[in-house]
Amino acid sequence: MHSIEEVLSKKLYGLHYYNRIILPFKAHFLKVIVSDNIITDFSTNSKGIFIREKEDFTDVYFLEYKDIKDTLSKYEAVKMVIVEKGKDIFDFKNHIKLSLYLEGKHKVNIEESDHDIIFLE
Amino acid sequence: MRKNQIILIALSFCIIFLLGENVFGGNNDIAIQDTVTTVTLSEETGEEHELPELFMVIPFVTLLLMIATGPIFYHHFWERHYPKVAIALGTITVIYYLAVLNDSHSLLHSLAEYLSFIALLGSLFVAAGGIFVRVNKRATPFVNVLFLLFGAVISNVIGTTGASMLLIRPYIKMNRNRIKPYHIIFFIFIVSNIGGALTPIGDPPLFLGFLRGVPFFWVFGNVWYIWLPTLLLLLFVFYVFDSFNKGNNNNEEEFTGKIEFKGMKNVGYLVIIILSVFIDPNVFSWVPSLxxxxxxxxxxxxxxxxxxxxxxxxxEILKANEFDFEPIKEVAYLFIGIFITMIPALQLIAHEANLLADKLTAGVFYWATGALSGFLDNAPTYLNFLSAAMGKYNLDINVKADVLEFVHHDIIYLRAISVAAVFFGAMTYIGNGPNFMVKSICERAGIKMPSFFSYMFKYSIPILIPIFIIVWAIFFR
Known part of the structure; x- marks a missing residue:
């Protein structure tokens, strides 16, 4: 299992299949943005997102979309604010802003949000 | 679903074009219809057409209600099907005009206005999307006031749409540690609407007035002393709001004070777009009409x-701006529905306004133009009320000399209509083209924007209406 820091430094990538994104880490989710859809409800009753943790990865299902790739332009990313599992969720310094760029061959490039991209916590 | 949307929109255009041959073939048989009791005079051709029935405003009202309620009450349905809804409601109006009124001219006229609208909005959106501006300055209420003031001034040079597209991202970035919905709302009030009241480039209704014969600098000369205090008052209210926002005080970020600007090539494109606004047969006789x-x-x-x-x-700039055609696509779909379904509403309003013109005071013109500009497109609303005001003096809006005479005759009416058409565009998300796009860009940045009704009841009515009442009491009562 990789830490988020490790994923970013080693440039490890995730995977995407239709409305499912597979991330190679575990995290507490605080906010996810797909296009102009701001998701903050991560409960099991959420109509927008379903998150399932496996031993070595995290499955994220975007329930409102058939294929998440159709929703985003090539310049757009799925954006998320997350906290590494085990770290203090209440410490803002631990809040990590990620941009997930969906590329060909089901690959998801995971980048820490560029300073240029407007992404508000 | 995308294919279906394209087919739907193509189909509506085809219906308009195919049956539009009536217009070009001079095959309108309105004159022989015995049932015609009320008629409206077509602006360009002078042809008379029967007025629509009152119930034909239902598609328009339905569309407005759905735009207002869709994102709140049936989000999933609305997100997937809003293009179909807009096109379907528009198609009802198209069929009514073709089959019942035998009036394809009104439809073609609206189509031309829509194409003009979307060409300007779309080109500014794309050109501005390739420009990157970063203001590396700590956002304070005073800095924000200066920024909004700059946006208001520049909106008279590159239009409210151009200014909104160019400045909304740097504005959000500058305020990223303290941004609240009111920041965006005031941006919409000031940069996307009221700021652009000084020149015909600023806002589409003023441009239509310019095309009809209102001198280019008339607006500046006759509106600046209303524009300036309104703007200062609004900026003062914003300053008070913003002073209470302490933001994220834990932020240790250092600011260099620099302003970064990338994408000069696209500035050239912006200049071309602004100049092309004047490439019109009504402005220069050498421009061929198509x-x-x-x-x-x-x-x-x-x-x-x-x-x-x-x-x-x-x-890299497109990536930094997270460029996506979705905001302009949303505007394109919703507004084709709005442009078509609002034809009956506008014609009925124009008819009533002309009937009552003699009794209408400047104050009535101000409130009526304003109230309708908040919900309808402000450009045709402006023209209809201008036409009604000119009717008071038996002057014709289609004759340039008449417009010039009217401008010098009694400027209070034109001033009231010009100010109201621009200012009241800020009343709703659909009052002016850029309002909706600014909302969409902000939501992509993670800002939870107020709903259609919240925007009105929490912001535009309590903040703008008192200011508009003051403007009315001082200048138009």
Whole structure:
């Protein structure tokens, strides 16, 4: 299992299949943005997102979309604010802003949000 | 679903074009219809058409209600099907005009206005999307006031749409540690609407007035002393709001005070778009008219700029701006529905306004133009009320000399209509083209924007209406 820091430094990538994104880490989710859809409800009753943790990865299902790739332009990313599992969720310094760029061959490039991209916590 | 949407929109255009032959073939048989009791005079052709029945405003009202309620109460349905809804409601109006009124001219006229609208909005959106501006300055209430003031001034040079697209991202970035919905709402009030009241480039209704014969600098000379205090008052209210916002005090970020600007090529494209606004047969006689096509050289230039600006844009800038066609697509779909379904509403309003013109005071023109500009497109609303005001003096809006005479005759009416058409565009998300796009860009940045009704009841009514009452009491009562 990789830490988020490790994923970013080693440039490890995730995977995407239709409305499912597979991330190679575990995290507490605080906010996810797909296009102009701001998701903050991560409960099991959420109509927008379903998150399932496996031993070595995290499955994220975007329930409102058939294929998440159709929703985003090539310049757009799925954006998320997350906290590494085990770290203090209440410490803002631990809040990590990620941009997930969906590329060909089901690959998801995971980048820490560029300073240029407007992404508000 | 995308294919279906394209088919639907293509189908509506085909219906308009195919049956529009009536207009070009001079096959309108309105004169022999015995049932015609109320008629409206077509602006360009002088042909008379029967007025629509009152119930034909239902598609328009339905569309407005759905725009207002869709994102709140049936979000999933609305997100997937809003293009179909807009096109379907528009199609009802199209069929009614063709089958019942035998009036394809009104439809073609609206189509031409829509193409003009979307060409300007789309080209500015794409050109501005290839420009990157970063203001590395700590956002304070005073800095924000200066920024908004700058936006208001520049909106008279590059239009409210151009200024909104260019400045909304740097404005959000500058305020990223303290941003609240009111920041965006005031941006919409000031930069996307009220700021652009000084020149015909600023806002579409003023441009239509310019095309009809209102001198280019008339607006500046006659509106600046209303524009300035309104703007200062609004900026003062914003300053008070913003002073209470302490933001994220834990932020240790250092600011260099620098302003970074990338994408000069696209500034050139912006200049071309602004200049092309004047490429109109009504402005320069050497500009060829492409009639009966529902677009002109200007629209061709704008769509070409849109294409080249996108193809030649710096990929890094597009990525930094998270460029996506979705906001303009949303505006394009919703507004084709709005442009078509509002035809009956506008014709009925124009008819009533002309009937009552003698009794209408400047104050009535101000409130009526304003109230309707908040919900309808402010450009045709402006023209209809201008036509009614000119009717008081037996002057014709289609004759340039008459417009000039009217301008010098009694300026209070034109001033009231001009101010109201621009200012009240800020009342709702659909009052002016850029309002909706600013909302969409902000939501992509993670800002939870107020709903259609919240925007009105929490912000525009309590903040703008008192200011508009003051403007009315001082200048138009």
């Amino acid at each position: 009639a009966p096509l529902p677009f002109g050289i200007r629209e061709i230039i704008m769509f070409s700029v849109m294409f080249f600006a996108y193809k030649g844009a710096d990929q």
